[in-house]
Amino acid sequence: MTPVIICGADLNQPDFDYTMQELANLAEACDMEVKNTVIQKLERPVSASYVGRGKAEEIKTQGKIHDAKILIVNDELTPMQIRNLGDLTDMKIIDRTALILEIFASRARSKEAKLQVQIAQLRISLPRLHTDNDKVKLDQQTGGGGGSFNSRGGGETKLEKDRRVIGKRISILKKELKDIEEKQNVTRKQRDASGLRSVALVGYTNAGKSTTMNGLLRVCGKDDDKQVFEKDMLFATLDTSVRRLHFKDNKDFLISDTVGFVSHLPHQLVQAFKSTLSEAAKADLLVQVIDVSDPNYCDMIKTTETTLKEIGVENIPMIYAFNKADLTEAPYPEILGNQITYSAKDPASIEKIVELIKENIFKDDRIVTFKIPFSEGRYLDELNVRGTVLETTYEEDGTVISANVSPELHSRLSRFEMH
Template sequence: MTSAAHHSPHPAKADALMDDAHADLGVDAEADGRRLDRAALRRVAGLSTERADVTEVEYRQVRLERVVLVGVWTSGTADEAERSLAELAALAETAGAVVLDGVIQRRDRPDPATYIGSGKARELRDIVQEVGADTVICDGELSPAQLVRLEEVVDAKVVDRTALILDIFAQHATSREGKAQVALAQMQYMLPRLRGWGQSLSRQMGGGAGGGGMATRGPGETKIETDRRRIHERMARLRREIAEMKSGRELKRRDRRRNSVPSVAIAGYTNAGKSSLLNRLTGASVLVQNALFATLDPTVRRATTPSGRSYTITDTVGFVRHLPHHLVEAFRSTLEEVAEADLLLHVVDGAHPAPLEQLASVRAVIRDVDAAGVPELVVINKADAATPAALAALAEAEPHHVVVSARTGQGIDTLRQLLEAALPHREVQVDVLIPYVAGSLVARVHADGDVLAEEHTADGTLLRARVAPDLAAELSAYART
């Protein structure tokens, strides 16, 4: 069966990926479509976004819908290599693809030319043609040269793991900040590949010498330099926008700290059940899907402990092994919600075959965003689906844990109690008589402090409570002498 790369080019006007992110990056050349289509992921019908190579506005419409996966196993066990490829399959399906086959090659390190070696690349070409795939997805980040060479050998479009994850993030970002962060990460990823393709294109097109017209003039360096400058300008603009949005979020955090509202952040591997847990703890109705990266934009909700103390709880983006560093950098401002928290609920899927690997992957990102010092409570989720042996192994590895099922409610009351005990306690004890006309102060003490005793008298409300220093200062006018 012939692969999609044999089909004749079919130019079509591409929609901008988001806002004006790529609108000014068109080209005027009808060069080899397969070469220029590097890392361009196409959606199946009905999905909301299409992805175009940043150097190309007219392109072949090849949908990323029939794929073969390929991984290079350089270390660890065969089971670990197969789990990594299974996760890549889940990522591909999240992007709208149908996985037809998957292969793993054992090597000391990836081949610098073709990722898997020229002989294996030819075998891969045969598999691609046999199953009728249009795309190969590699379980790693490939260099521009590896992408070019592997695509030439297998005669089909090649996408790496990083481009695939970026594409999923582009589909799922909904807020203005989320979209800006994803666009920035995409451009950081594309920039060196733009340079690699430009050099390849210049060699192919002849560099402009002679009188051969458009076929030999070569858009080459001049065009590439123009595109590169425009991308840098757009990246600078996105960084300014993200910085402004970060300032707004910092103001909100300062307000919460001033009002002494403790904060809790939920973090964990993608699809561990973080949004379901948030819904259980707050009664919110955050989107819950059995899909990778269903939550991208941080969701902040207010909740109360069993004793009535208020706190905020934030659901963050799910992590995944080998999360592209472009994304970690782009989402750093969002992930600061974790670094600023008083408590981290680290959710792990108790039914997953390798939960300890997932815990390690998440903690690596937590270290990257300088949040390693935040107190952590491991929440072993999906207890209703996990085996007793798996739960016992996790409990032994993570002494500070609680076992729950966000789906059934099992263990949620215990989690609430542990959460309350872990939140910072107030520093100042006050004994005050608050007149009824100042009833809003009583409400604030209940919301933001720890009420130890309360009595209603003819003159007002007698309160003994532990509160933050700034609230204690406001209450000092009503102190009992």
């Protein structure tokens, strides 16, 4: 593992210690070993170098002691701060944004995720283009002196060229991403047309969303070869997986496992992954998976809800699923209102989650009796597929069928309802 020093400016933020621990975890996820943590209490970060010269000297000394050539900073830095802090410490500077991007880049598997990460990386690189060599180029174009505007050459500075190239590359990648999104929208519209309700697992990275989903698939899935990737690591997957769960009472719903969140997730990444998180935005129910064994789980809940709000996911019913109870003294599985304490590795817990999800997502369903003419057989097929049929009888002018149906299906078939 690569030895690194981590650094943060304590501005008296209530969650400072939590974010510093999180930074260390992010570094470890990037195969780095944190050798020392340097903190400076400040009213505001130093505009030129983030920390003061004295603290920078301390960091430089710690770097030499631990043979660490990389400094990771717990904030998003300006290009000037990165340059100056690097000069003061003789270390390579990686800020929080760049670190998270590096992790995302290493975890991206699908073409969509790779494109999203590349776009975010390029957007972040634009303001960080160096102008050091540009002055020489500009002086050459203007004759090196004060001259008039008309005496300037018509050439393009290296900085301008780099910006233009990056801007063009972003446009190309965004077009590729849009093509993928359009294909996914077709699939999503087909699912919407089926009338299936959808549930999205959301929450902090490594809280156990994928483990929970795989547990649900083992209990209610149609086959085991659709298990999603799971591993005890931050951002194990960046792709949204959608599966269909089937129950004996003919009640099916779709469930999606979304990318995990982390505090102070870079705005560029939030924007880039909006399409990936659209499954959550269109869900009928959210299940927020929370690692209750982590002492910072309350901060994680805030992080999740802040990020959801930022991407426009609001006013969707939510279940709070407190996972990893097996690592605590809390009794499980236990349901209290819209909360469940459980362990994703415990079959009895998964059964309880299924019970709670069904109770929430099908709560507006009702039993209705319809008489469907024989000439309208397609509606009978739809009722058998999308409803829970309780009783069927046949009369001269049609089929009388009692079924448990959703409000949407009831509305579609309301003209056949018997009163």
